[in-house]
Structure formats: C-alpha cells, structure tokens
Amino acid sequence: MPTKLTAQNLHRLPKNVAVPRYDRSQLSGGILHFGVGNFHRAHQAVYLDDLFNLGSGYDWAIVGAGVLDADAAAREKFERQDWLTTVVEQDATRMSARVTGAMVDYLKPGDAATIIARLADPAIRIVSLTITEGGYFIDPATGAFNATHPAIVADGARPDAPKTVFGLIVAGLKLRRASGVQPFTVMSCDNIPHNGVVTRNAVVGLAKLSDPTLAGWIRNEIAFPNGMVDRITPATGERERRIAADQFGVEDEWPVFCETFRQWVLEDNFPAGRPALEKVGVQFVPDVTPYEHMKIRILNGGHAVIAYPAGLMDIEFVHEAMAHPLVLGFLRKVEREEIIPVLPPVPDTSLEDYYALIEERFANPKIGDTVRRLCLDGSNRQPKFIVPSITDRLARGEGVSGLALESALWCRYCYGVSDSGREIAPNDPGWDRLQVVSHAARSEPSAWLSMDDVYGAVGEAPAFRASFAEWLRHLWTDGTEATLRRYLGS
Template sequence: TEGGYFIDPASGEFNPTHPDIVADAQAGATPKTVFGLILAGLVRRRADGIVPFTVMSCDNIPHNGHVTSDGVIGLARLIDEALATWVKDNVAFPNGMVDRITPATTDRERGILASDFGLEDNWPVFCEPFRQWVLEDHFTAGRPPLEKVGVQFVKDVAPYELMKIRILNGGHATIAYPAGLMDIHFVHEAMQEPLVRGFLAKLERDEIIPTVPPVPDTVLEDYYQLIERRFSNPKIGDTIRRLCLDGSNRQPKFIIPTIADRLTAGKGVAGLALESALWCRYCFGTTDSGAVIEPNDPSWDRLRATARAAKDAPGAWLAMEDIYGDVGRSAAFAEAFAHALDVLWANGARETLTRYLAGQL
C-alpha cells in the first residue's frame, strides 16, 4: 500500500536509512522488503542474460512508477552503483492511476451481504461500480492487452492524475468538513444536504476546475458531474469521518496546490479559504451542535491546539509551515481565511455556507 514505500515524510523522497532497507542492502541478505524482492529478481535476470520484467505499481499514490523506481534504484545504489545504473537504464516503471471508492468493511456491509444475498462473510469488500485505471504505455518487453478489459493506455498519466487529485480528492475535502460540523455521518447524506452539495458545485466550478489543464478525450464538466453521482451513491456507505481523516497529509496534496495556483494567477480564493477555515474549525474538536470530534489525524493534538489558538488569532493556523508553506504567507489568502473563520465561529457552518452560496461571504 501507499505506506510501504519508505518515504521520508520531511523530504518526500525515498529513505535509504530505514532499518529494513539497510538490512536488504547487506550481502547475502534474505529480502525483508518488496524492493528487496524485486531487486533480487532483477539481479537474477541480469545474471542469466534475461530481459528484465516491468515493475508496475498499482498503489493509489501520485507518480507511483517514479516512486517505485526511486525505491528499487535507491536500494540498488546501496549495494552497487553499477547495478543501480543498470536498473535505471533497463527496467520500466510505468506510472498508473487507479480510482475506485472502496470504504472499510463494517457490520453494515456484512449485514447487506447477508440480507440481500444470503451470504455470510466476515470480510466482504464493498466498492462502487465505477472503476478507472489509466496506465502509462511503457513496458520493458511487451504487455498484456489490458485495454480489452478497460485499461486506458496513455503516453502521460499526469493530466489524469491531476484531474483526479483536484476534482475528486479535492471534492472529498470540500464536503468533508462542513458535513462533519453538521453531524452528517455518510457521504451520500452530505450530498443530500443542499448546502453541502451547493458548496461542492460552486467551489469546484469557480475555483478548482479552472486550475486543471486540459485532459485528453475528457470534458472536465462531465467528469465533475460523474464525481457528483459517485459521491451520491447510497449503497457504498462511505463515511464523512473517513473523508475528514488525516487532513494534515491530505490538504497539502489535494487543496493547498490549487490555492497556490489561484494566487499565482491573481485569481480569487474565497471558496478555498472557506474550505481551509472549515478544516480549522473541525480540528477545534467539536461540531456545531457541541458533539466531541474524536481524534482523526496523526497530528490531532497539534491541530487541535493550533485550531484553538486560531479562534482568536487566525494566522496561527496558516503559520503551520509544513502544511501551508508559501500559501500561508499570502496576504490575500490570510485575509480571506481570517474572514471565513470569523464568520464560521459567529454563525456556524450552515449560515456560513448559505452566505457563501449567496455571494455574501
């Protein structure tokens, strides 16, 4: 999974000092990591004069082919620089984008399987009917005809990846925090709330979608409408709490770069500032009704303390350098954020969204 790539959280790059990686680099070591196993296979191929296999990541991380190659080549470099060069020159690591909403299994899913299908299964995997797999057509020695089962082969995955990250993942972040503050449990229930659905539509069309470059054979408005339908699926049982999870890692990937692009272009950021203010308000640790929000982030203690300081000093929130970076130093964004947060504290999420949708925020 995305947690198994030995990425240094500070630099965002492969960490060659991790004990498991260091162990795999020792002569004669039995591999402990997937990178050790992959490299052992490639070493055998090289020694036997056989064409190396393609290493294809299917994990849901941006630039997954590049991330995988960094891991394999990084480990190879610890063993032998010549081996690292050979891998770099001879092994294909295609980038791919996968997309299918697949929530965690709960008693709800077990109950549906039993009542609707008469099946008893402790760990069914539920998912939506939609699926998309976009794959870079870059292989070492040919490939299966995966296009026959719906895989999209492209020269460059990046445009599709950026579209998904900004419109879908950014859309999840958009609905998560207002719904959380309104005590809404499921994503499809949030989409039934006109204020949340309206906030999503306005923010996407006004500020998010305009930052997405053209994507081959794709109409961005059609893609957005597809996202709306997917979020509205009542059978999936995706939860708002899942969407709110780990904002300290998700916001810098899914929201902050969009803000940065808007600011660079001299465009308005009122809706994105409101999204950030909603996240801040959520991290205060209570909903608008006063219900306690249980810790929902690896950095929850820090976020909660900062959100409480930001109630009277909004700049404290934007001063989290590792999250906001240059965006946090933008006077235009700071002003919009402070205003949105003030309105949220004075009026609550419902009234704030009402004002935003009326163009009065």
C-alpha cells in the same frame, strides 16, 4: 442459511451471484501485489477477473503480499476462502454480486525471505502497489522522498532483511540483477500525482542508501508507469457482511462493496510484458498526467470539500452530505469557480460532464461511504488534492476564497469537536500534532498555514493567509452552516 465462500462451494452459491467462468487451476502468478485491501480487490483484481473470464491472460494472476500487522489477519481470512472475494456493486437502482478469483496466493507478511524469493521468480513480471497515499515516505509539501524516515534508515542499514515494501522491492531487483533475470515493472495503483515517478523516487532513494550502483541501475532500467485509478470503495463492516449474507447468500469474512463506476488509465510502459487489459476497459495512453489531474483535483479534491463541513455538522454518510443544500452548494461553487478553471484540457473529455458524473457518484445512497473516511489522513491528502489548485490559482493571480474555506474547515475539524460539541475521534496519523496546531490557530490562524510539510510556500501567500484567517474566524464565531451561507451569498 448463507453458503461459506470457498472454492469447493462455488457451485452451491445462489444463481444471482456470478462466479469465475475459468478454471482457476490453470492460473499462475504473474503479478505480485502489495496491499490487498478493498480498493485493490474492487479495481485491479476485478479487471483481471474480467480478463480471465474472456479466456485470456491466465499467467497474470495475483500473488498477494503485505508488510503490516493487519495484513497477517487479512491473509488468514483469504486463506480460509481459497483467496476468493465477493465484490458487491451498488448504485441508486440496483445491486449485483460476483466472486472474483484472480488472486492465487498470499505470501505471509513478515517472511521477507519468501517474498524476496518470489520477487526474483522470472514468472513475476509486474509488482503492483496499493499502500495508500501515506505509504510512500515522501515530504507532503515537496513530493521528495524522505530518506531520513526511521523505517527507511533501518532498511538502508539492513538491505538483506527489509521490512518496508520498498526495501523488499530493492532486494528483489538486486537478486534478479545478480541472477540475470529481466527486471519486473513496478506499477503504483495509489491516488498520488505521478504515482510512477513517486514510486521510482522511493525505490531509487532507498537503494542509494546501501548500494549506489544498484540505485543507478534501477533508475535507468526499471519501468515505473504512471497511472490513474478510480472507484469509490468504502470500508467493510458488519453492515456489508450482513448484506452479502442476507441478500446474496454468501458468507464472506471480508466482502468488498463499491460503486458500479470504475476507471483505469495507464501509461503503456511494461518492458517485461503485461496482461491485455485493454480488452476489459483499461485505457493505455502515452501520458496519464491530464487524466490524473482531473481525477485527483475534481474527485479527491471534491471529497475533501464536502468532508469537513459534513464532519463538523455530524453528518455520517457521504450521500447524506450531498443531500444537504449547503454542502452541495459549497462543492459546486468551489469546483466550478476554483478547481475546474485551472485544470488543463483532457483528451476527449468534458470536464463539466466529468464533474456532473462525480456529483452523481457522491450522491449514490447505496454505497454507504462515510464522511469520516473522507476526513481521514488530511495531512497526507491535502497537499496532493487541494494545495495544487491553490498554487495554480495564486500563480494566475486569481482568488482562492473557496479553497481557503476548505482549509479552514479542515483546521476547525482537527480541533477535535464538532459544532454540536460532539468529540471527533482521532482521524489522522498526525492527529496529536494537528490538534495542537488547530488549538493555536484559533487565536493565531497563521499557525495552521505554517505547517510547511502541508502548505509549503502557499502558506506564506498573503491572499491565501488573509482569506483563511477570515473564514476560520467565521467558523468559530458563527458555526459551519452560517459560514457556508456567507460563502454562498445567501
């Protein structure tokens, strides 16, 4: 019989489950975090849990917050578990479980007044975010903040009753400024190029709608360090809850499963102070750009490369896709011939060794990551993970055949039917639009590349357009497997 996860039951958990070695009553909130999802709990919260286990940084515990309807249900689960989470790490040969206790509170979603008051608390010195790539109100093609989005317009009109994360941050900073309290640092933990710059543009852009003077103060006085985060963390389902209960004896309503690998590279720009995360493996650097390009293009771009052919061939899990010789061959050829050659060097890092590690991580059979998760939200991910490599290659006058095929595979996937005739359920916030354009592209491929918010100027490049059209024609005429064989020359 599994043991219900609560603070009172920690000592009753099986010996093969690690539990916090620190007294949680000694923790106090120093970080307010928006977006308490799986990745945050497998990454930032784990690093802090490691730090607390060293007996350090007790005033940097996490206070959770959220603005989505789903956040309210998540909060109820965490409250029943005293804010504890079971983290299960898996690789091909072993599996281990630990309970993390770095979160000490979770503010009620929708209670703007309470969240703003906590943001104004001098004890909160960092506000961090994992709100997904699509949560930053940016034009995917240009990276510019979209001040015309209805949610932003609403917060700009009613700055004292905000509903977005950025509206709450602006209100919290405004109150701190009025009270003479040192401002907090805003730290994005999302997979976005220059995530600190993107976050600053969103906060400043929203503030400008109601208070230009406040916007100028935020631009000049608030730190938004860029960071690169990395850990493969699939969604939690009944499979994961069952493993936690059956193999580790923990009844956790929302355990998080992840690979053993993790990485965090941060620019050291925290005027209000920060936890000593260098003690637990976080790398602080003057400029995170080369690390960020490496990860986003090789790992996240690699995910996109394998996702759509696998989805069209009805492959369910990522490790199964990696076991398919055509999918693996496609990944290797695109990475080594088109993505890696246009990446700038990374300090003390071999890009080929990094890619070899990516292959190993993708092939992890224990992680249970799904192809459908990788296919999700292409309209936000393609401009960040794939289009920049195309842009760089075209600027050098170099070929883009493999990246054009990846784009054609995404287009074909959004048609909504796999090669076998199986329906593909909606898998993008803009799925209806993507389906319409994909259907049009079947006879007129340029329709797909005319989505300026995705491709921008790249969609007008003759070499890319020609290659894309050819590959899309082969996908419709011959199917995914035969098209991959053609690309690989076999």
